[in-house]
Amino acid sequence: MPSARRLYRRWLLKRHRLPEADWARAVERLPFCRALDPADRQRLRELVTLFLLDKKFEGAAGLVVSDGMRLSVALQACVLILNLGLEYYAGWSAIILYPGDFRVRRQHAEELAETLWEHESLALVHETSDELSGESWPRGPVILSWQAVDAGDAGQNIVLHEFAHKLDMLNGEADGFPPLHPGMHAPAWTRDFEDAYRHLCDALDSGAPVDIDPYAAESPAEFFAVLSETFFIDPRLVHRDFPDVYRHLRDFYRQDPHALMLAAT
Ligand SMILES: [Zn+2]
Secondary structure, rough: OOHHHHHHHHHHHOOOOOOOOHHHHHHHHOHHHHOHHHHHHHHHHHHHHHHHHHOEEEOOOOOOOOHHHHHHHHHHHHHHHOOHHHHOOOOOEEEOOOOOOOOEEEOOOOOOOOHHHHHHOOOOOOOEEEEEOOOEOOOEEEEEEEEHHHHOOOOOOHHHHHHHHHHHHHHOOOOOOOOOOOOOOOOHHHHHHHHHHHHHHHHHHHHOOOOOHHHHHHHHHHHHHHHHHHHHEEEEEEEEOOOHHHHHHHHHHHHHHHHHHHHHH
16 A cells, blocks of 8 residues: 555544444444454454445435444444455445335336436336345445344344345346455355255255245345355354355455354353
8 A cells, every 4th residue: 555545544544533432332232243353353443434434324214324323334344344445345335224124116127226316216117116124236325224234133134234245246246256356266156156055945945944044045146145144143054054155255255253253162
């Protein structure tokens, strides 16, 4: 990094330092953040600070977005890119928070619009409507239900999920195949993800018990997003039931939450 940029970054981090109590409270609520060692937690804090300067939060349907809400979303979003960098979230800026689940119009015949607002104004043919708790647009906003973010249901994390879609869409549409790092083997990724996905679908079809959120069987894109969120919130489950996928996710995120968990126990 050129030294002028480094100095600017240092100045930004000092000037916009997150209040200690707010930061401690936000980390305390998330076991996968608590597990990080102090150096990684400090890097995460810097990343969150820069993320908050880079992204614009908007409340929809009357929601007033508080600093605590912003910090909660930013912190979880940044866990995914702790060892990737903020540039993985480049090219868009809006995070829209609804108080609860929201109605989104999907329009399949046209290019996806840059923002929800533009998208709604198109209101054209071939629409379907769904009540959603989260949605990510290619090159556009991430839309979240604050109720879903705040609930933090066991085994689910809507922020990790939607931002995993964002990473997936860095190289085109969401298809469960994000841009891999040099040295990662794309055919092995495809083979192992396809095998695991088929295995999950077969298990669900046959009525066999599965521990992973069955929404993962919706599509390869959802499989990647659900396995990514579970990789951080319940790494033991992914490591046990999808060991090949675990290794690929470890290489992609450059993190090993299962090893971290074992070291902590
Ligand atoms: Zn999804």
